[in-house]
Amino acid sequence: MNEKNKDVRVRFAPSPTGYLHIGSARTAFLNWLYVAKTGGKFILRIEDTDIARHQEETINLISESLKWLGLNWDEGPEASGEYGPYRQSLRTGIYRKYALRLIQEKKAYYCFCSPEKLKEKRENKIKEGKIYKYNRKCLELTPENIQDNIESGKPYAIRFLVPENKTINFKDTVYGDITVNTASIEDFIIIRSNGLPTYNYSVAIDDALMKITHVIRGEDHLSNTPKQILIYNAFNFNVPDFTHLPMILGQDGQKLSKRHGSISIEKYIEEGFVREAILNYLALLGWSYDEKTTIFSTSELIKKFELSSINKKPAKFDFNKLLWINGYYIRNMDNSRLKQLLAKQIRNYLASKNIIDLENGVKQLEQKIEKIIPLIKERIKTLKESINLISPFFIKISYSDESKTYFKNKKVNAPDILNRVYKALNEVSGKFHAKDIEKNLRLISERLNLSFRKIAEVIRIAIWNSAISPPLFETIEILGKELTLKRINEYIGIIS
RNA sequence: GGCGCAUUCGUCUAGUGGCCCAGGACAUGGCCCUCUCACGGCUAAAACAGGGGUUCAAGUCCCCUAUGCGCUACCA
Numbered sequence: 001m002n003e004k005n006k007d008v009r010v011r012f013a014p015s016p017t018g019y020l021h022i023g024s025a026r027t028a029f030l031n032w033l034y035v036a037k038t039g040g041k042f043i044l045r046i047e048d049t050d051i052a053r054h055q056e057e058t059i060n061l062i063s064e065s066l067k068w069l070g071l072n073w074d075e076g077p078e079a080s081g082e083y084g085p086y087r088q089s090l091r092t093g094i095y096r097k098y099a100l101r102l103i104q105e106k107k108a109y110y111c112f113c114s115p116e117k118l119k120e121k122r123e124n125k126i127k128e129g130k131i132y133k134y135n136r137k138c139l140e141l142t143p144e145n146i147q148d149n150i151e152s153g154k155p156y157a158i159r160f161l162v163p164e165n166k167t168i169n170f171k172d173t174v175y176g177d178i179t180v181n182t183a184s185i186e187d188f189i190i191i192r193s194n195g196l197p198t199y200n201y202s203v204a205i206d207d208a209l210m211k212i213t214h215v216i217r218g219e220d221h222l223s224n225t226p227k228q229i230l231i232y233n234a235f236n237f238n239v240p241d242f243t244h245l246p247m248i249l250g251q252d253g254q255k256l257s258k259r260h261g262s263i264s265i266e267k268y269i270e271e272g273f274v275r276e277a278i279l280n281y282l283a284l285l286g287w288s289y290d291e292k293t294t295i296f297s298t299s300e301l302i303k304k305f306e307l308s309s310i311n312k313k314p315a316k317f318d319f320n321k322l323l324w325i326n327g328y329y330i331r332n333m334d335n336s337r338l339k340q341l342l343a344k345q346i347r348n349y350l351a352s353k354n355i356i357d358l359e360n361g362v363k364q365l366e367q368k369i370e371k372i373i374p375l376i377k378e379r380i381k382t383l384k385e386s387i388n389l390i391s392p393f394f395i396k397i398s399y400s401d402e403s404k405t406y407f408k409n410k411k412v413n414a415p416d417i418l419n420r421v422y423k424a425l426n427e428v429s430g431k432f433h434a435k436d437i438e439k440n441l442r443l444i445s446e447r448l449n450l451s452f453r454k455i456a457e458v459i460r461i462a463i464w465n466s467a468i469s470p471p472l473f474e475t476i477e478i479l480g481k482e483l484t485l486k487r488i489n490e491y492i493g494i495i496s
Numbered sequence: 497g498g499c500g501c502a503u504u505c506g507u508c509u510a511g512u513g514g515c516c517c518a519g520g521a522c523a524u525g526g527c528c529c530u531c532u533c534a535c536g537g538c539u540a541a542a543a544c545a546g547g548g549g550u551u552c553a554a555g556u557c558c559c560c561u562a563u564g565c566g567c568u569a570c571c572a
Contacts (some may be wrong), residue, residue: 013572014572049571050572111570119570124570130497131498132568133498153505175502183499185568189569189570192570198569199571218566219501222500223499223500223567246502246565246566247566249570254565256568288509288520290510293521294508294521296511310505312502318522318523320507321507321521322522323522324522327535331535376534377535377537441531451531460531460532469532470532470534471531
């Protein structure tokens with residue numbers, strides 16, 4: 001299963017009812033990984049057979065997210081291929097053709113029952129605590145009855161005739177041997193009265209026609225697999241290998257849904273996550289390589305990931321761990337790439353805030369960011385967090401009330417310290433280097449016999465409007481003499 | 497209700513009958529490093545759902561119970 005096999009064909013088949021969320025992203029990724037490992041083909045197919053829930057614009061949303069994650073497909077809506085079209089709504093003729101063949105072979109039949117009545121019957125049975133199964137009323141219709149009904153324009157669906165008392169067997173890569181008796185399966189509808197196919201039918205037809213060899217999808221489809229195998233068997237199609245992935249649950253143990261906050265990939269991009277971190281974390285849900293390793297680059301995953309070692313237990317989504325992994329990737333990213341990402345982040349931020357009042361040239365943004373990176377690389381877990389650490393280098397700070405009154409009840413004589421700092425910084429000779437800045441500032445601490453952390457605290461508030469800042473001397477260096485002194489002056493004015 | 501699947505620290509997991517009075521990672525607490533915050537290092541607390549078997553020996557095999565999840569649609 002792991003050797004190179006160019007004939008491998010897998011697919012990711014989302015339905016366009018919303019953005020790409022973390023669970024589908026995982027499914028897509030594992031499909032992609034499998035192909036990357038075996039050298040086969042990755043197919044994207046859009047399952048848009050539910051008109052009511054269909055949202056056309058989400059198709060684009062989903063492909064954009066997939067692309068951002070780097071999960072490119074070989075065949076699909078935008079890539080074409082010899083097994084298209086790759087949208088189910090464009091394949092209704094195919095589904096109908098095959099359904100008629102089933103009817104001819106007495107493996108399916110027309111059903112004229114009204115959906116409303118059937119629904120009512122089912123609900124009543126369930127209320128009584130009984131099992132409901134379609135009673136095959138329409139199977140007894142004579143060819144003449146059927147002909148009349150069709151000619152009079154009566155709406156009909158097509159139902160699959162489920163063979164009685166047959167055992168269906170299949171082996172799932174993750175869940176092992178699954179055995180189900182057809183007694184628990186009713187004659188399910190394959191073509192709805194609106195002419196569109198239902199999921200269990202179209203998915204089997206398409207997977208067969210598109211020559212899919214390995215079906216990798218969420219565990220919610222495990223129980224439906226026997227129905228699909230019935231379809232394969234009815235046409236003598238080859239049955240693919242099945243791999244069902246354990247569900248991803250929200251932190252409350254419930255199935256992931258919109259209520260759990262930011263679950264779309266789009267949202268994670270916005271929040272400043274990087275693609276390798278998301279992929280790494282996703283691979284770790286339900287899978288591990290050994291006792292110790294948690295960080296896997298995408299190329300390592302291609303080598304090491306095995307579908308067969310995925311476990312069966314549903315996993316709760318742990319946002320904190322994703323955050324940590326993201327921070328890890330940022331800390332270990334090469335600086336030139338980080339520079340690009342951060343510059344983009346800051347530009348977007350400045351644009352969104354419509355900020356024009358800059359105290360430092362935004363033209364040399366990237367050069368400045370290059371200098372800032374070593375100071376903040378270890379301090380951010382997402383790209384977005386960098387905004388608070390970078391923007392004060394460029395944007396005029398306005399002191400918060402907290403900053404203005406920060407030293408009111410403290411014993412330190414802030415104005416005095418700042419006056420000395422002003423002088424000390426002004427006296428830094430030559431280039432304004434962190435080393436010299438440090439030397440001069442530490443001197444103040446010695447002279448006043450005051451711990452340096454106290455001095456630093458005062459300076460931080462004055463130049464950064466916060467008691468927390470990147471390393472002080474380097475920050476002052478990058479800020480530059482002029483700006484630093486200006487801020488100190490302004491702050492002295494405020495507290496004097 | 498029926499069918500299917502699952503159950504090790506708060507979370508993700510290691511563990512395939514003796515190496516486990518259960519290992520790692522995130523999160524949490526403490527200490528160290530230190531100009532703040534981080535990073536890094538050290539350290540602490542923290543789990544085999546419950547009950548029966550099988551076996552010299554069970555987290556690991558079997559059965560039952562409990563709990564959770566999925567499917568049971570003219571949703572996918």
